Amino acid sequence: MNTPLSDSGSASGSLARHPGFQRFWGARVLASLSFQMLAVAMGWHIYALTKSAFALGLVGLAQFLPMFLLTLVVGHVADRYDRRRIAAVCQSIECAAALTFACGTFGGWLSAPIIYALAACVGAARAFESPAISSLLPGVVPRAKLPNATAWSTSATQTAQILGPALGGLLYGVGAGAAYLACTISFALAAVLSSNIRLHTKPASRAPVTLESVFSGIAFIRSQPVILGALSLDLFAVLFGGATALLPIFARDILHAGPLELGLLRSASAVGALTGTIWLAHFPLRRRPGLAMFGGVIVFGFATIAFGLSHNIVVSLIALAVLGASDVVSVVVRSSLVQLRTPNETLGRVSAVNSLFIGTSNQLGEFESGLTAGWWGAQPAVLVGGVATICVALVWMRLFPALRDTRSLEREPEPATAAAN
Incomplete structure (x- = not known):
């Protein structure tokens, strides 16, 4: 890495005193906290209403479709x-969607179709929010502090993923309406x-809208094999290996636990990720x-297999913590590559495609998990997903040697340029 971050303590300290970064970090924590609480409440609520793994998967699909349709916009x-x-x-x-959840719960009119509709509204809002937040960071902190800020920004999400599910499960145990009000x-x-x-820099200028500019994010990623390899690796690894959507089934039917334990299970991977x-x-x-x-993705696959085999909540929590710790390597590398190798004027469009990849792996992965669990059962679905994740990592090492051999998160000079220098 070319960025001077050897004095990590002073870099972290300066970020902690940076007013723009403080507000950015706080906003990201609160937004992620809300979404995690909402995800637990929606998952437990829909499973309580339907007792269907397929219905759980539809919640993820409802959030993914708006993100997919709105990516270029x-x-x-x-x-x-x-x-x-x-x-x-x-x-x-x-906030308005969460308030509607609360009103529907208190009023007794919150049904499965309404949950899907509200999940789609949340998915549409997050489709716009994710690239805006992701591309905002380079304007908040100087470039020299960006990799360190990216890691701490990721920790904001992981902190929320620890506290949010546990708090959501606890509040849902008190009452579903209480969980939805806290999200609001x-x-x-x-x-x-x-x-x-x-911001320490001015917002990007408004470039004219052309067909070329709309597709420029996709064109840029296609021209960068390192970024394309990182995004697609994370996409397929989490798509096949994601067991999060099935946690209500594991908690209720396999581990014989309640909503609080479900919250702890969702928090466990975030504990590992934050570490x-x-x-x-x-x-x-x-x-x-x-x-x-690549190493992190392979460990992710083995941790998924261990979770799928477990019938003990302690073993399941440990497996999920290892899963989270290994996944964060992929998250930080992918985010840093996008931030450091993309021009600021196209960063929003590239971040939108990045968000689509993340949404595909998470929300569409939830649908895939629900579908396969409906066919084979929850445990076989998770085991097959863990094996598929390991296979994807091994294949991608051959397909994307530029990613495998890259030596820096910064853009590396072309061989001819390096020789000339």
């Missing part, structure tokens, strides 16, 4: 308008923080980040 919006306002508006919409408040606070983030994030923030990946990413 949201990237251009993120590059043409103030990314802070976009994030604040989206979080306000999510947290989304509202996130919107306030997002609208008040300070890995803090480690990477203090000890950045200076050499062979691509190889580290």
Whole structure:
């Protein structure tokens, strides 16, 4: 890595005192916290209503479809308008959706079709929010601090993924309406923080809308084999290996637990991820980040298999923690590659495609998990997914040697340029 981050303690300290980054980090924590609480509540609620693994998968599909359909639009919006306002508006919409969940619960009219419709609204809002937030960070902190800021920004998400599911499960145990109200408040606070983030650079200028500019994010990624390899590796690994959508089934039918234990299971992977994030923030990946990413994906696959075989909640929690720690390597490498190798004027469109890959692996992965669990059962579906993840990593090492052999998160010089220098 070319970025001078050897003094990680001072870098972390300066970020902690950076007012723009403080608000950015706080907004990201609160928004992620809200979404994680909402995911637990929706999952347990829909499974309680339907007792169907397929119905659980449909929640993920309902969130994925708007993201897929809006990908080209949201990237251009993120590059043409103030990314802070976009994030604040989206979080306000999510706040309204959570409030509707609460009203429907208290009023007794919240049915499965309404849950799917509200999940689609949340998915549409997150489709705009994700690239806006992701592409905002280079304007919040100087470029020299970007890899460190990316790691700490990832820790914001992981912190929320620890606290959110556990808190959501606890509140759902008190009452579903209480969980939805907590989501409403947290989304509202996130919107306030997002609208008040300070930037050290001006927002990107509004480039004219052309067909070429709309597709420029996809064209850029296709021209960068390292970024394309990282995005597609993460896509297929999590698509096949994601067991999150099936956690209500594992908690209720296999581990014989309740909503609080479901929250702990969803938190376990984030505990491992946060541990890995803090480690990477203090000890950045200076050499062979691509190889580290492949190793993390393979460990992710083995941890998924261990979780699928487990009938003990302690073993399941440990397996999920290892799964989260290994996954964060992929997250940090992929995010850093996108941030450091993409020009700021197209970062929103590239981040939108990145968000589509993430949404495909997460939300569509939930649908895939629900579908295969409906066919084969929850445990066989998870085991097959873990094996498929390992196979994907091994195949991608052959398909994308540029990613496997890359030695820096920064853009590397072409061989001819390097020889001339």
